[in-house]
Amino acid sequence: MKQNVGGIDRILRIVLGLVLIGLTLTDTIGVWGWLGVVPLATGATGWCPPYAIFGWNTCSMKK
Numbered sequence: 001m002k003q004n005v006g007g008i009d010r011i012l013r014i015v016l017g018l019v020l021i022g023l024t025l026t027d028t029i030g031v032w033g034w035l036g037v038v039p040l041a042t043g044a045t046g047w048c049p050p051y052a053i054f055g056w057n058t059c060s061m062k063k
Contacts, residue, residue: 013043024035
């Protein structure tokens, strides 16, 4: 898999995922917070399936 999620995008995804999971574990929000696993996984791997489908890429260009 070629990475298609770049720097700031990855950081935001990881932070959002951790926040949602943390809010779920503290019973602040319901079970929907477990959806935070998705942005956490895409941020950790650097690959997002919808980005691949639509041909989007937020990674910096390598020369």
